[in-house]
Amino acid sequence: MSSRRERRRGRVESLRLVAAGVVGLFVFVLAWEALVRILDVRPFVLRAPSKIVPELLDEPRFFLDNTLTTGRHALVGILIALACALLIGAVLATSRFLEHASQPVLTLILVTPWVAYINSVVLWLGSGTPPILFMVAFVSFPAFTFATVAGLRSADTSARELLASVEASRWEVLWRLRLPSALPSLFTAARFNVGLGLAAAYFTEGGALSADGLGYAGSRAISFNNGNLLWAAILCTALLGVVGLTLVTLLERVLLRWHVSQR
Amino acid sequence: MTAVIRLEQVAKSFGDLDAVAPSDLEVGAGEVVTLLGPSGCGKTTLLRMVAGLEPPSSGSITVGATTPSRARETKMIGFVPQAPALLPWRTVEANARLLLDVNRRANPTCAPDHVELLREVGLGDFLHAHPHELSGGMQQRVALVRAFALGSSILLMDEPFASLDEITRADMRHLLGRLCEQTGASVLFVTHSIAESVFLSDRVVVLSQRPGRVIGTVPIDLSRPRLPAIEDDPRFFGHETQLRALLHEGAGRSEAAR
Numbered sequence: 001m002s003s004r005r006e007r008r009r010g011r012v013e014s015l016r017l018v019a020a021g022v023v024g025l026f027v028f029v030l031a032w033e034a035l036v037r038i039l040d041v042r043p044f045v046l047r048a049p050s051k052i053v054p055e056l057l058d059e060p061r062f063f064l065d066n067t068l069t070t071g072r073h074a075l076v077g078i079l080i081a082l083a084c085a086l087l088i089g090a091v092l093a094t095s096r097f098l099e100h101a102s103q104p105v106l107t108l109i110l111v112t113p114w115v116a117y118i119n120s121v122v123l124w125l126g127s128g129t130p131p132i133l134f135m136v137a138f139v140s141f142p143a144f145t146f147a148t149v150a151g152l153r154s155a156d157t158s159a160r161e162l163l164a165s166v167e168a169s170r171w172e173v174l175w176r177l178r179l180p181s182a183l184p185s186l187f188t189a190a191r192f193n194v195g196l197g198l199a200a201a202y203f204t205e206g207g208a209l210s211a212d213g214l215g216y217a218g219s220r221a222i223s224f225n226n227g228n229l230l231w232a233a234i235l236c237t238a239l240l241g242v243v244g245l246t247l248v249t250l251l252e253r254v255l256l257r258w259h260v261s262q263r
Numbered sequence: 264m265t266a267v268i269r270l271e272q273v274a275k276s277f278g279d280l281d282a283v284a285p286s287d288l289e290v291g292a293g294e295v296v297t298l299l300g301p302s303g304c305g306k307t308t309l310l311r312m313v314a315g316l317e318p319p320s321s322g323s324i325t326v327g328a329t330t331p332s333r334a335r336e337t338k339m340i341g342f343v344p345q346a347p348a349l350l351p352w353r354t355v356e357a358n359a360r361l362l363l364d365v366n367r368r369a370n371p372t373c374a375p376d377h378v379e380l381l382r383e384v385g386l387g388d389f390l391h392a393h394p395h396e397l398s399g400g401m402q403q404r405v406a407l408v409r410a411f412a413l414g415s416s417i418l419l420m421d422e423p424f425a426s427l428d429e430i431t432r433a434d435m436r437h438l439l440g441r442l443c444e445q446t447g448a449s450v451l452f453v454t455h456s457i458a459e460s461v462f463l464s465d466r467v468v469v470l471s472q473r474p475g476r477v478i479g480t481v482p483i484d485l486s487r488p489r490l491p492a493i494e495d496d497p498r499f500f501g502h503e504t505q506l507r508a509l510l511h512e513g514a515g516r517s518e519a520a521r
Contacts, residue, residue: 158348165314165342166413167335168365176365180352258352258393 043227052235055228062217067236070214073129073201074244077136078193082144082186084137089148090174099149106142114139114200118207127209135204140193147189151182184259187252194244202237214240266325267292267417267449268313273322274474275308281474282308285322288468288477292416295443295450297460297467299506301514305475306453307345307421313451314342314419327417334417338362338369341410341448343420347402349394355381356390359408374414375446381408384438400431404438411442418443418450424459436462437491444488457510461502462489469506471513478513481505 029049035041036048043051056063092099118135125131155178163173205215214233221229256262268290275283283305290296298306311317313324315331326334334340341362349358359377363370381390384404394402403423410418423439424432436459443450443463454460460467461483469479483502485493493499 156346156348156350158344158346159350161311161316162342162344162348162362163365164316165335165340165419166338166362166366167369172365176361177350180350258395260395 044225044230047227047231051228052231055232056235063232063236066212066214066217066233067240069212070198070201070205070237071240071243073132073205073213074136074194074197074240077133077201078140078190078197080133080137081140081193081197082190085141085144085148089145090152092145093149093152093178102145106145109138110142115203118204121204122208129210131208132201132204132210132213135200136197139200140197143189143192143196144186147185148182151185152178154185155181183256184261187248187256190248191245194248195241198237198241198244265292266290267294267327268451269325270309270313271323273309273312273319273324275305275312275317275320276474283312284474284476286470286475286477290449290451292449293447294466295452295464297452297454297464298470299454299457299460299467299510300470300475301472301510302455304470304472306470309470309475310419310421310451310453314340336366336369338366338371338413339415339417341413341415341418343406343410343418343423345421345423345425347394347399347406349402349405351394354391354393355386355397355405358394358405359412362409362413371414375412377408377412380411381405384408384442398431399427400435403427403435407435407439407442411446416446416448418448420450420452422453422455424454424456432456432459433491433494439463440489457503457506458494460506461485461499462494467502467506469509469513479509481509 032046033048033050036046088102092102114135118131121135122131125134152174155173159177160173163177168176201213202215202218205213206219207215210216214237218230218233218237221227221233253262266289268288270286270288272285272287273283274281274285286309288296288298288309298309300306308317312319313326313331315326315335324331327339329337329339331340350361353361356378359381363374363377378390381387384407386401386404386408389397389401394405397405406423410420420439424435427435440463450463452460452463464483467481467483468477469481470476471478481502485496485498485502
């Protein structure tokens with residue numbers, strides 16, 4: 001069967017691509033290690049991987065707990081943003097006026113340097129989890145909203161008329177046609193928001209006087225001049241980002257099997 | 264014969280642009296009527312008004328003894344758009360079922376089995392395929408089944424084969440002819456293909472260039488059931504010639520009016 005052979009060839013091809021990624025990463029880590037040693041970089045500027053890994057292995061429980069905490073903060077915040085964006089986006093998509101009225105505000109949220117006002121949010125919402133979730137949700141909200149509006153609008157006109165010809169309700173059109181049409185752009189926004197939401201979680205943890213999370217570990221490392229701890233926290237945050245993007249990609253593979261991008 | 268679709272002095276203008284000049288049209292029970300005309304003559308606009316997707320600027324439309332919008336609410340109309348408009352995330356089977364999945368309250372008590380219909384049009388092996396795995400002709404066949412699966416007695420078709428190649432088009436009109444004869448539905452079919460109009464119709468209504476105006480009605484007296492071989496019949500050619508002449512005349516007349 002030619003299709004089976006093709007599939008096998010496809011699998012070999014994707015394995016080779018994964019291998020290429022691993023090789024690239026390996027070369028990068030080696031170069032990093034070599035540069036830090038050859039140029040004798042100061043510990044706080046950049047740590048060699050050979051120093052960071054022992055730091056992680058020294059207190060695996062501590063890093064695992066904090067990574068999970070930060071991961072949970074980012075995930076919950078992003079889900080809140082997604083829920084709000086779907087609700088508000090569905091309303092905005094019904095009227096050009098509302099869409100244009102909201103655009104400047106959403107753009108402002110997107111371009112304002114949010115690290116600058118974290119302390120104000122902490123003052124407002126108190127210490128602990130609330131300001132962290134708020135910041136994550138707040139910064140990832142605009143991208144999701146833009147994606148929702150554009151995606152709902154992208155629904156095929158002929159299909160809309162077809163559903164109108166049997167008097168499908170607004171809700172049925174939304175559920176059966178518009179929402180699936182919005183999935184591709186929502187996934188693009190999700191990719192963008194994984195990095196953004198993680199950064200928001202990290203920085204707000206650092207400023208929210210909460211006693212856990214990688215951001216808290218990082219900010220403590222800075223005040224104690226502990227380069228190993230700082231770089232270990234950074235590495236964990238980066239790994240969280242990789243896990244987040246992988247999850248988004250896997251979900252996309254399942255939900256968007258029908259889409260051009262997945263063929 | 265009682266009229267299932269009746270248009271009286273129906274006209275449509277978009278702002279200053281007259282798309283359809285006041286026209287009368289009737290489709291009897293079980294009759295297949297084709298609107299034939301050059302592109303941009305307002306035939307699609309006429310069809311959309313009958314489907315209740317567009318209100319007429321003047322005149323009155325009756326569909327199944329009621330208004331187009333009421334006919335829409337009660338799912339009396341099976342609509343086949345110009346593009347297949349299949350939902351890419353639904354399988355062939357689920358796409359064929361789409362119109363039954365919405366506004367369920369108005370579903371007919373005995374609709375034909377959509378899976379059976381898919382088998383009949385040769386898509387039995389593709390029930391679980393997605394639209395992107397199908398050829399253009401196969402996609403349009405799903406779109407036809409989707410309309411027939413409603414079990415409605417009124418079918419409105421807007422140049423459904425316009426984007427297909429000549430050979431596939433011929434297959435599709437033969438298939439559609441068979442389906443129409445089986446169901447005995449009243450059909451209003453829009454096309455700019457003369458062969459399609461002759462093969463499918465009981466009556467062909469020829470429209471002039473914009474603003475669309477009925478310039479002639481040609482009854483097609485070919486016996487039913489119509490088999491593909493009928494396209495080699497001299498009477499078939501005769502009708503084609505007659506319609507072509509009417510179309511030319513319509514083009515010439517509106518040229519002179521300018």
